[in-house]
Amino acid sequence: MAKRHIFSSRMQHILRLTDEHTPVIKTIQKNPLAATRCRLDAPSEEMTNPPPREDAYMIVMQINGTNSRELWLDGKSTRTEPLSAGGVVFHDMRQVPRFYFHDPLDSVNYFLSRKTLDSIADDADAPRISDLKFTPGVGVMDPVVGELTRLLLPAFDSPDQVSRLFADHISLALGTHVAQVYGGMRSVVAPPLGGLATWQERRAKDIMSANLRGDISTADVASECALSAGHFARAFRRSTGLSPHQWLLRRRIDEAHGLLLDRRRSLAEIARACGFADQSHFTKAYARLRGISPGAWRRQQEISPKS
Known part of the structure; x- marks a missing residue:
């Protein structure tokens, strides 16, 4: 696993936020592609701090509203366009992007390192990508990035409920999509048709x-x-x-379902035993897959044990 980047602290520094503003910075970082939700209620009066110059990309998706900003690359002003909700913009971190934000900010920022891009290409048996192709400061509407971000949004409020397998799933899908669409990645070997042995x-x-x-x-x-x-x-x-x-989520629900028959165990105990963050997390996942809450199912068995 690649070395983790402390992306929330990085974004806090870049946006010049003090400690009392840290709740607007929430990062999911369980794999090499970190994702941070940034929300600022007021425009920034100062230019953002310079990020470290490194071989990586920051991918920004605007969630709500429209954000107008000034972009500076390597100390030079660059033309930008307002970024509307659903818009995606790319930044090359080797150019040390800095901003003036003229509107409130509500975005999800992804950090994609060169090491991660190389791993994606190697895994696809494809030549490594030289650079991503995009126009600095100009957003695009990308429904794939939009849908993956939509799936991820609830997790920012409950990061302890995010498994590494889920984070890997989103990371692999997003990274592969970016490598193919913006990096021109094409596998030189036909993908195998079969499944696992x-x-x-x-x-x-x-x-x-x-x-x-x-x-x-x-x-x-x-x-x-x-x-x-x-x-x-x-x-x-x-x-x-x-x-x-x-598959893992269904396996956890199956395990929990069996434990519900042991009335000595509380729902909270069952949740912990089966890897859920808490009883609420367990209840939501169980109800979503089985159409009934675990507590209601247990009460049904008390009324009609043979059903």
């Missing part, structure tokens, strides 16, 4: 079942199956019809 599927399920909290990464499970992370994720879906994180 029987032993690989069994091994993967055993490992995930032994780590119900989801603290194991896709790369860790893939390694046990002698596959790269990307190949494993695609083959697992072909074999099971589910992504690894979806």
Whole structure:
């Protein structure tokens, strides 16, 4: 796993925020592609601090409203256009982007390093990407980035409920999409049509079942199956019809369902035993998959034990 970037502290410094403003900076960072939700209620009166110059990209999606800003690259003013809700803009961190924000800010910022881009290309058996192609300061409407960000938004308010497998799933999908659409990545080898071998599927399920909290990464499970992370994720879906994180969530719900029959256990105890952050997280996930809350299902069994 790549070295983690302290992206929330980085964004706090770039935006010149003091400690009392840190609630507007929320980062999900369980894999190399960190994501930070930034919300500023008032325009910035000062130019943002310069970020470190590094071989990486920042991908920004505007969530609500329209943000007008001035962009400076390597100390020179660059033409920009207002970024409307749903718009996506790219920044090359080697050019040390700095801003004046003329409107409130509500965005999700992704940090994509060169190391992560190289790993995505290697995993796809494709030539490594030289640079992403985009117009600095000009946003584009990208429905794929928009949908992946929509899936991620609830997690910023409950980052402890995000498993590494879910973070890996979003990271792999977003990184691959960016590499293909903006980096021109094309695999030189046709993707395999088959799924996992029987032993690989069994091994993967055993490992995930032994780590119900989801603290194991896709790369860790893939390694046990002698596959790269990307190949494993695609083959697992072909074999099971589910992504690894979806399969793990169902496995946790199945485990919890069995424990509900033990009336000595509270819902909170069952939630912890099956890797959920708390009882509320467990209740929402259970109801979403089974159409009834765990408490209601348990009460049904008390009224009609044979049903």
